[in-house]
Amino acid sequence: MITLHKVSKVYALGQRPALDDVTVDIERGEFVFVVGASGSGKSTMLRLVLKEEKATSGTVHVAGRDVAQLSSWKVPQLRRQIGAVFQDFRLLPNKTVAQNVAFALQVIGKPRHVVAQVVPETLQLVGLEGKENRLPHELSGGEQQRVAIARAFVNRPAILLADEPTGNLDPTTSIEIMRLLDRINRTGTTILMATHDDDIVDQLRKRVVELEDGRIVRDEPVGAYDARR
Amino acid sequence: MRLQFVLSEMAIGLRRNISMTVSVVLVTMVSLFFFGFGLLSNAQVDAMKDDWYGKVEVSIFLCPQNSEQANCASGEATQAQKDQLQSQLDSLKPLVQKVFFESKQEAYARFTEQFKDSVISQSVRPEQMPESFRVKLSDPKKYAVVASAFEGAPGVESVLDQRKLLQNLFSVLNGLTLASGAFAVAMTISALLLVATTVRLSAFSRRREIGIMRLVGASRWLIQLPFVLEAILATVLGAAIAVGVLLAGVHFGLTEFLSQKLLFIRFISTADVLRVAPWLFLTGLAISVIASMATMHRYVRV
Helix, strand or coil, X not given: CEXXXXXXXXXXXXXXXXXXXXXXXXXXXXXXXXXXXXXCCHHHXXXXXXXXXXXXXXXXXXXXXXXXXXXHHHHHHHHCCEEEEECCCCCCCCXXXXXXXXXXXXXXXXXXXXHHHHHXXXXXHCCCCCCXXXXXXHCCHHHHHHHHHHHHHCCCCCEEXXXXXXXXXXXXXXXXXXXXXXXXXXXXXXXXXXXXXXXXXXXXXXXXXXEECCEEEEEECCCCCCCCC | CHHHHHHHHHHHHHHHCHHHXXXXXXXXXXXXXXXHHHHHHHHHHHHHHHHHHCCCCEEEEECCCCCCCHHHCCCCCCHHHHHHHHXXXXXXXXCEEEEEEECHHHHHHHHHHHCCCCCXXXXXXXXXXXXXXXXXXXXXXXXXXXXXXXXXXXXXEEEEEHHHHHHHHHHHHHHHHHHHHHHHHHHHHXXXXXHXXXXXXHHHHCHHHHHHHHHHCCCHHXXXXXXXXXXXXXXXXXXXXXXXXXXXXXXXXXXXXXXXXXXXXXXXXXXXXXXXXXXXXXXXXXXXXXXXXXXXXXXXXC
């Protein structure tokens, strides 16, 4: 589903590369944690998958396509297959929960009846039924992240990228969010999640890819946050 | 769905950015007003040229009594001199299309008719009026041929090309055309910059939405369309007001007012305004599309 082959990314000439010769292959339906300290290249990896950045060298394949070959007007097509969730939720403050989720469908031209059907379904899936008409600031952090997940998942993307989705949440809420992501993963969605939340990684027992200074130092099919514990 | 979405986004943008939008409308209006004014004053010159160059004549004034001109020292033009001039003019055909001799009586009648409301008409007598040959040329530009042939001929006081009189008026109007053209250029540049700034502000105030749209894979045109439409709406409104002002100006200033006073001038009409209106709208459209697309380019880059 996602293949990085000998990928390096240098942001500014002369600086240490953010990613250095990274090769990783993620199968359809996998749940992969990308761990490592701040600045180890986790976010860069996700940005390369979204084609928000271009690899300096190496190739990135997403859903069977080499993203470097993708012309810029086809990038939106790529992104429609990828949902993305962030630490800071990125909700639109003046739209309600339902409107925030519907927005993602409206802007890619989905017909109204599809929006009317899929949005409530998705809100129910993430456990927000009854809160459709709330504004983001009226929700708790965990609920806001659920809205963000609903928006990322509403178009049923093949891939869900999560960049420290629990970074702003307390441990209990974080666990709930992880249960939700796990449920989404079970529907066949490939999930790539960057995190440095060790509790979560240790609990879920999924594949772990560890980055250090832009290099992959560990890739275990069923791993913990730290190397051997 | 998409159209409705784009329109509602546009409405939100307009509401949030109303003061900037109003300034775009006004600046575009002024810019296009000057543009239209230039085009119309040009049209006015053309209309007058068409009208008058067909009518203008070369006047060969004959020596009256007591002329101060050296050429008329021998006194009033004699009948022999007039006959001589007449035959000379006849020999200049076909350049000379028509010759008409205006007697003192006829000159007096025309003068009193033209100035009938003025006190001057009561103080002149027919004997004071000069006699003249009114010469109509097949090609008014070849005035010099006639002038050189008759200037200084016996019994001729002066040769007057009526085009010369018009030339002054035309140069004033051409000056107006140029000045309004210069204003139009300056205002168009400010309109372009203002549209760019307005779109930038509008996009900045909706950077969150734009970020989400890019993230979920909205197409470029969908992202920029609301902003471009916003700019188009403002400039087209400005163009409409400019056309309205020009229509009102021509209707009340020329058709209803000046042309009632100055009957011998053919003025442009509101039809001429409607003829230039599409150019104003096109210019407004171009300003908004160019400036907004150029500005949005930064925001939709993937």
